[in-house]
Amino acid sequence: MIKAFLNIKIKGGALQFVLFIAVLIAILLAAFISLSHVHTLFKKQSNLVVQTVKEGDNRLFASLENKQGILSLENEDNITNSNWGVFEKLTVVSTAKKYSFTKTALNGGQVKERTALYLKESHQPLILVGNTRIEGRAFLPKQGARAGNISGKSYYGSSLIYGSVNESTDKLPLLEDTFKHKLDSFMETGGSNNTELISGEANTSIRNSFKKPTRLMYLGERIDLDGIELVGNIIVRSEQKIRVGTSAVLKDIILIAPEIEIEAGVKGNFQAFATKNISVGKNCELSYPTALVLNIKIQADQDPNKEKRQIFLDQSASVKGIIAQFGTAGERNFKPQVVIEENALIEGEVYCEARMELKGSVYGSVFTSGFVSNQAGSVYLNHIFNGKIIAAALTDQYAGLAFSGTKKNIVKWLY
Structure with a gap:
């Protein structure tokens, strides 16, 4: 088997x-x-x-x-x-x-407790007229705030300041110790060490990562930005003037020139630095983090063009970020160095070492040496006519100017 x-x-x-x-x-x-x-x-x-x-x-x-x-x-x-x-x-x-x-x-910088208004001590009261409204913590001269009258229009609010009132000093809140030095240096040398130049021809698109060297567009004459897209690590510098047309697409770049003109209807976000003037046209929408900085180097009392040296926001313009003016105006100069027209809106901070005229709204903070209101051919010092400052309308996550002693926070992640 x-x-x-x-x-x-x-x-x-x-x-x-x-x-x-x-x-x-x-x-x-x-x-x-x-x-x-x-x-x-x-x-x-x-x-x-x-x-x-x-x-x-x-x-x-x-x-x-x-x-x-x-x-x-x-x-x-x-x-x-x-x-x-x-x-x-x-x-x-x-x-x-x-x-x-x-x-x-x-x-x-990111503040712990936001200030609505800091008006430097000038031994004059703040006069409120019309539909002016200030909400939040305010620092005012010893004379405080009073209701006023311009051309038969009085103050219509039920309270002068909708928030706490404190006494200011004869100096504006200090920025970081090295801030102005770095600003001066950046405006003088920004982009000058770059060897890679780019052209500003229309119908071109240039994108540059912040991980790469900065690219520079430079001309000794006027630069007109029309029909061009510039995004990222790019500096545009002119020795005369930069004009931003409505057809330009600008994002995260920097503009440096004595004069900068932003035409009506422009949209985007960028930083603009000038020594003479910056004008923002009607219906512009400049998103966060935009910064418009006027750095006046010449003594205002000795400047024949002092009336033209200002940051001007036309009606219905919108800026999310920083409006800053550095340089004194002089005691005899009653022209505003920052002008915010009717229905213009700033969501962020206004820092003005001279005087400003506020007809629009600021959602955030205003730091200034004084106000000016031009009405019916007359100049009213330390008057606000129909202007609004509302601190609580600005998000707590906002980060902007680096004041002395404030903590830092992320403004934007770069690419």
């Missing part, structure tokens, strides 16, 4: 089938083992990537708080900071093994 069993013949096809099954099982086992190994390796790599990114974030935010970041990874983190206009540009490079991540952000 045993001999008969041993003499049984198995067909070749069945043997091949058995071998095929065995090979298939071996392949499946190998694939499973490989998949498990790859999954484990991917998980370790993912954890390393996530940890490296988190460490970079922690280092960046620690730098904003002026604290020393503590790294738990065995890596090399490089932190650099520079100025991009009125903001600080902070770059953190985190490296772990073969992985490297770069994060760049603009940061600015």
Whole structure:
């Protein structure tokens, strides 16, 4: 019987089938083992990537708080900071093994308790007329606020200040110690060290990452920006004037010129720096973080063109960000260096070292040496006619001018 069993013949096809099954099982086992190994390796790599990114974030935010970041990874983190206009540009490079991540952000000052109005001590009261409304904490001269009358129109509010009132000093709140020095240096040298020049021809689109060197458009004569798209790490500089046309698309760039004209209907966000004047046309929509800065270097009393040196926002213009004017006007100059026309809106901060005329609205804060109201051919000092300042209308996440002693926060992540 045993001999008969041993003499049984198995067909070749069945043997091949058995071998095929065995090979298939071996392949499946190998694939499973490989998949498990790859999954484990991917998980370790993912954890390393996530940890490296988190460490970079922690280092960046620690730098904003002026604290020393503590790294738990065995890596090399490089932190650099520079100025991009009125903001600080902070770059953190985190490296772990073969992985490297770069994060760049603009940061600015963020106040804990927002001020609606800071009017420098001038030994004159603040006079409110018409539909003027000030909501929030106010710092005023010792004479405080009073209701007034212009051309038969009185003050229509039920309260002078809708918030707490404190006494101001003869100086505006201080910005960071090095702010103005950095601003002067940036306006004088911004873009001058760049070797890569770009043209401003119409119907062109130029995008430049903040991880790359800054690109510069420079002309000694007037620059007209029409039908052009400029995005990112770009500076446009003219020794005469820059005009921004309605067809221009500008995002995150910087403009530097003695005079800057922004035509009616322009949309975008950018920083503009001038020494003579900046004009914003009707119905412009300049989104956050826009900054318009007039830095007057010449003594106003000795300036034959002092009446033209101002930031002017026309009717229904909208700016989200910073309006800043630096330089004194002189005691005999009763012309405003910042003019905000009717229905114009600023969501952010106005910082004016001279005098300003407020007919529109500010959702945020105003810091100024004085007000001027021009009505019916007469000039009224320290008068606000139909102007509005509402501190609570500005989001708490807003970050702007870096005042002395304030903490820093992210204005915008860059690309």
